[in-house]
Amino acid sequence: xxxxxxxxxxxxMGTIERIxxxxxxxxxxxxxxxxxxxxxxxxxxxxxxxxxLANDMCEFPDSREYDVLVAAGEQVSVALLSMCLKSMGYKxxxxxxxxxxxxxxxxxxxxxxxxxxxxxxxxxxxxGTIIVVAGFQGVDREGNITTLGRGGSDxxxxxxxxxxxxxxxxxxxxxDGVYTTDPNICSxxxxxxxxxxxxxxELASLGAKVLQIRSVEFAKKYDVDIHVRSSFNDNxxxxxxxxxxxxxxxxxSGIAYDKNxxxxxxxxxxxxxxxxxxxxxxxxxxxxxxxxxLQNVSEEGFTDFTxxxxxADFKKALAITKETAKEVEAKEVLTDENISKISIVGVxxxxxxxxxxxxxxxxxxxNINIQMISTSEIKxxxxxxxxxxxxxxxxxxxxxxxxxx
Amino acid sequence: xxxxxxxxxxxxMGTIERIxxxxxxxxxxxxxxxxxxxxxxxxxxxxxxxxxLANDMCEFPDSREYDVLVAAGEQVSVALLSMCLKSMGYKxxxxxxxxxxxxxxxxxxxxxxxxxxxxxxxxxxxxGTIIVVAGFQGVDREGNITTLGRGGSDxxxxxxxxxxxxxxxxxxxxxDGVYTTDPNICSxxxxxxxxxxxxxxELASLGAKVLQIRSVEFAKKYDVDIHVRSSFNDNxxxxxxxxxxxxxxxxxSGIAYDKNxxxxxxxxxxxxxxxxxxxxxxxxxxxxxxxxxLQNVSEEGFTDFTxxxxxADFKKALAITKETAKEVEAKEVLTDENISKISIVGVxxxxxxxxxxxxxxxxxxxNINIQMISTSEIKxxxxxxxxxxxxxxxxxxxxxxxxxx
Numbered sequence: 001x002x003x004x005x006x007x008x009x010x011x012x013m014g015t016i017e018r019i020x021x022x023x024x025x026x027x028x029x030x031x032x033x034x035x036x037x038x039x040x041x042x043x044x045x046x047x048x049x050x051x052x053l054a055n056d057m058c059e060f061p062d063s064r065e066y067d068v069l070v071a072a073g074e075q076v077s078v079a080l081l082s083m084c085l086k087s088m089g090y091k092x093x094x095x096x097x098x099x100x101x102x103x104x105x106x107x108x109x110x111x112x113x114x115x116x117x118x119x120x121x122x123x124x125x126x127x128g129t130i131i132v133v134a135g136f137q138g139v140d141r142e143g144n145i146t147t148l149g150r151g152g153s154d155x156x157x158x159x160x161x162x163x164x165x166x167x168x169x170x171x172x173x174x175x176d177g178v179y180t181t182d183p184n185i186c187s188x189x190x191x192x193x194x195x196x197x198x199x200x201x202e203l204a205s206l207g208a209k210v211l212q213i214r215s216v217e218f219a220k221k222y223d224v225d226i227h228v229r230s231s232f233n234d235n236x237x238x239x240x241x242x243x244x245x246x247x248x249x250x251x252x253s254g255i256a257y258d259k260n261x262x263x264x265x266x267x268x269x270x271x272x273x274x275x276x277x278x279x280x281x282x283x284x285x286x287x288x289x290x291x292x293x294l295q296n297v298s299e300e301g302f303t304d305f306t307x308x309x310x311x312a313d314f315k316k317a318l319a320i321t322k323e324t325a326k327e328v329e330a331k332e333v334l335t336d337e338n339i340s341k342i343s344i345v346g347v348x349x350x351x352x353x354x355x356x357x358x359x360x361x362x363x364x365x366x367n368i369n370i371q372m373i374s375t376s377e378i379k380x381x382x383x384x385x386x387x388x389x390x391x392x393x394x395x396x397x398x399x400x401x402x403x404x405x
Numbered sequence: 406x407x408x409x410x411x412x413x414x415x416x417x418m419g420t421i422e423r424i425x426x427x428x429x430x431x432x433x434x435x436x437x438x439x440x441x442x443x444x445x446x447x448x449x450x451x452x453x454x455x456x457x458l459a460n461d462m463c464e465f466p467d468s469r470e471y472d473v474l475v476a477a478g479e480q481v482s483v484a485l486l487s488m489c490l491k492s493m494g495y496k497x498x499x500x501x502x503x504x505x506x507x508x509x510x511x512x513x514x515x516x517x518x519x520x521x522x523x524x525x526x527x528x529x530x531x532x533g534t535i536i537v538v539a540g541f542q543g544v545d546r547e548g549n550i551t552t553l554g555r556g557g558s559d560x561x562x563x564x565x566x567x568x569x570x571x572x573x574x575x576x577x578x579x580x581d582g583v584y585t586t587d588p589n590i591c592s593x594x595x596x597x598x599x600x601x602x603x604x605x606x607e608l609a610s611l612g613a614k615v616l617q618i619r620s621v622e623f624a625k626k627y628d629v630d631i632h633v634r635s636s637f638n639d640n641x642x643x644x645x646x647x648x649x650x651x652x653x654x655x656x657x658s659g660i661a662y663d664k665n666x667x668x669x670x671x672x673x674x675x676x677x678x679x680x681x682x683x684x685x686x687x688x689x690x691x692x693x694x695x696x697x698x699l700q701n702v703s704e705e706g707f708t709d710f711t712x713x714x715x716x717a718d719f720k721k722a723l724a725i726t727k728e729t730a731k732e733v734e735a736k737e738v739l740t741d742e743n744i745s746k747i748s749i750v751g752v753x754x755x756x757x758x759x760x761x762x763x764x765x766x767x768x769x770x771x772n773i774n775i776q777m778i779s780t781s782e783i784k785x786x787x788x789x790x791x792x793x794x795x796x797x798x799x800x801x802x803x804x805x806x807x808x809x810x
Contacts, residue, residue, distance in 0.1 A: 016461045050481065056421045057485050058492035065491065068499050069484035072477045076455065079474035080462050086470065087463035094473050098503065099548055143504055 002167035003035040003125070007135065007157035010044035011174045012231035013077050019043075022231065023084040025172075030090065030130055037121065037131045037164065039157040040081055042073025063108035067137075067147045071097070074134035074153075082132045091129040095121070097137035097145065102156065104138035104146045111138055111146035113155065113218070116163035133160060151212030158215045162222035169224050171211065172231035177238030178203065178210055180402040181255040185390045188403035192253060193236075196243035199253050202345040202379045216240065243347055251355055252346040252400035257389050259340045261291060262314040263371070264321050265306040268331035271298040278328055279305055282320045288313045292341070292374045292383060305330075306372065308383065311337065339371065340389040343381040344396060356380050362399045368392055407572035408440040408530070412540065412562035415449035416579045417636035418482050424448075427636065428489040430577075435495065435535055442526065442536045442569065444562040445486055447478025468513035472542075472552045476502070479539035479558075487537045496534040500526070502542035502550065507561065509543035509551045516543055516551035518560065518623070521568035538565060556617030563620045567627035574629050576616060577636035582643030583608065583615055585807040586660040590795045593808035597658060598641075601648035604658050607750040607784045621645065648752055656760055657751040657805035662794050664745045666696060667719040668776070669726050670711040673736035676703040683733055684710055687725045693718045697746070697779045697788060707736075711777065713788065716742065744776065745794040748786040749801060761785050767804040773797055 006029065008022050022040070030036045041047075050070045054061040061069075078094035085092035097104075100121065104111035121131055135153025138146045148155050154171055161169035176191055178200065183189040195203075197220035204213045210228055219226050219240065229237025247253070269275055276295060283290055294306040309317045318335060325333045349355045356373075359380055363370060368391070372383035384392055397403050411434065413427050427445075435441045446452075455475045459466040466474075483499035490497035502509075505526060509516035526536055540558025543551045553560050559576055566574035581596055583605065588594040600608075602625035609618045615633055624631050624645065634642025652658070674680055681700060688695055699711040714722045723740060730738045754760045761778075764785055768775060773796070777788035789797055802808050 016458070019462070053421065053481070053485060054488065057424070057489055060492070062488045062491040065484045065488040065497075065499055068501075069481060069488075072480040072484075075477040075480060076458070076474060079470045079477075080458060083459065083467045083470040083474075084462055086467040087465070094470055096473075096550075145501075 005161040007039040010041040014044040041153040046073035071137040098139035102138040106140040154212040154215035251348040261308040263336040265334040271303040338386040340386040410566040412444040415446040419449040446558040451478035476542040503544035507543040511545040559617040559620035656753040666713040668741040670739040676708040743791040745791040
């Protein structure tokens with residue numbers, strides 16, 4: 001007998017009929033002799049409705065009350081799934097975050113899970129009860145309701161699996177698993193069977209929206225195997241797990257792209273110490289995250305300073321940067337909103353030289369100009385002209401042997 | 406400085422704009438130097454939506470999970486009101502039932518409040534925080550969410566007022582207060598300034614749907630003054646309070662009618678001991694409440710046995726009674742769905758004879774036949790032909806000096 005944690009997202013819980021489908025899946029796993037903890041999201045669209053209410057009410061909703069509000073969606077879905085399971089003859093019980101309790105810090109809307117005492121859950125599991133837990137929400141040590149941020153139910157599930165030392169954590173979603181790249185732009189893309197935490201982290205933060213980044217960090221820290229799979233069929237999905245030798249043999253596991261950034265370049269800045277800090281501090285003060293940064297080699301005492309931000313932050317970032325540019329006596333500020341970031345990810349890069357070179361050669365062969373480059377141990381990202389996105393993804397997918405597997 | 410508890414119902418909280426209106430009212434009372442506890446219902450329609458979800462999910466929703474589900478509506482409204490107050494510059498904090506905590510027994514969907522520890526609320530009040538409490542919901546001693554039944558927010562408010570020894574408990578609704586009778590059928594009806602708990606209980610159970618019955622019982626038990634008033638104007642409403650001499654001077658305080666009952670008569674039953682129990686037991690076994698009961702004087706060893714039930718229970722009650730009638734060898738079962746119950750209520754009756762006689766004379770003068778009579782210390786109810794309802798209410802309203810005050 002194993003302990004299985006399953007998580008179902010908003011799409012899987014979207015209607016009464018879909019919740020019945022989830023109940024049937026849960027029952028099947030339970031009937032096979034497993035203890036079951038099920039973590040669910042709000043019915044799709046519900047959280048957006050609650051957010052809209054908050055925004056209608058005031059421009060800057062209070063963060064504590066915002067969390068109270070948006071946590072209501074999961075309250076509905078746990079109750080519905082539990083009553084469905086009970087009507088099917090199973091023992092089932094809904095748990096809110098505070099009832100488990102899932103104890104978090106008090107950073108509203110982006111709370112971090114600190115502790116999950118398991119006494120109550122263990123007692124219920126022992127009696128053969130299927131536990132249905134509200135994802136996305138927790139409670140701080142003062143008894144305030146907190147939420148974990150968008151996609152937080154993934155983290156709830158992984159945290160429950162860690163706390164209960166579950167045998168497996170299955171994340172059900174509306175896709176079959178994690179793919180080598182977006183199947184919509186590359187018909188050769190295929191499902192990855194096994195991927196390491198670190199690779200998944202790079203892919204998640206690069207735009208493959210299958211798992212919340214924090215849930216992967218959590219899984220890595222507590223050594224929880226995540227099985228990402230579809231709630232609409234019985235196919236095996238992708239296992240996100242500890243790195244092994246097999247994975248290292250693969251040079252590149254996946255290719256991600258991100259069209260959601262824009263570039264700002266401060267031209268001909270007098271090159272003095274501290275110039276990067278001077279340009280970037282006002283941005284971080286305004287809570288704007290800068291992604292890639294490039295500073296050219298100094299020429300005649302001047303340098304060009306280029307960085308990217310998300311398109312959502314672009315206007316605000318540009319206004320701030322123009323102010324700074326005046327102060328530091330830069331010549332001008334140039335921008336480009338039609339860029340794309342292409343990344344190749346793989347733990348195999350660590351032990352293999354020449355991956356970056358190959359990437360650049362492949363792109364050069366297609367006459368795709370590289371504007372910026374950034375690397376980590378297991379990732380190489382380049383910024384290119386947005387119009388080459390699909391082409392770049394396809395040729396790289398091919399060049400690194402991901403097609404036709 | 407006083408401690409004021411205010412309660413706003415679903416209609417008052419029905420839209421974002423109306424919640425803003427509630428916030429302005431709350432702020433006004435706070436600015437006048439009062440400590441404030443505000444109890445709110447779900448936005449109108451929300452609870453019905455949740456109930457519909459439960460009924461779509463299964464025929465007999467589990468009672469624990471049903472309460473988890475329907476308590477979600479208040480979670481939304483406390484958050485919205487609190488964020489509105491905060492955006493106006495006030496300190497405010499939402500509380501769910503479990504956060505207060507409002508401790509109840511574990512009778513789901515009709516839980517009774519047992520205890521309200523006030524430490525947390527007191528501490529927040531001391532810091533000048535406006536407390537916004539979710540009505541209708543509580544938590545049992547095992548940490549399960551419970552609800553108090555329809556209209557339960559009234560009881561939440563009165564219970565909070567009792568626990569905190571508040572100076573006044575204001576129940577805001579969409580009418581101006583408690584009226585001598587329904588203004589829709591008697592244009593002379595006027596607002597009652599002060600009414601005793603017992604009178605209010607009789608009027609509440611007779612169909613004046615201003616306050617949940619249990620909230621009045623609670624107020625009586627703990628001596629809480631309830632001010633029933635409108636959230637759409639500043640008029641003084643009706644004070645529901647302890648009986649005083651002034652009230653006793655008034656013979657009749659109000660007149661209620663109820664068209665929602667039907668009559669069932671079992672004719673020519675052999676008159677043996679235990680016949681009433683024999684007819685009524687199968688009904689109570691089927692969870693049907695019988696209101697008025699009449700057994701005629703025995704004639705030649707036979708009697709007629711008549712009773713009323715709500716129209717909702719009528720079909721079921723009739724089927725059961727027909728079975729019983731066969732068993733006890735009654736002649737036949739007659740029914741009448743076009744009846745109306747008219748009641749006059751007043752603590753003054755206790756010390757004044759002749760009130761019933763006067764009532765019967767007034768009705769006789771209009772040729773209204775009385776089919777059944779039932780009395781309590783402070784109430785006389787009669788069943789008449791439904792078509793005379795409005796006429797009966799008007800002439801009684803007039804005869805007992807309630808018109809033209």
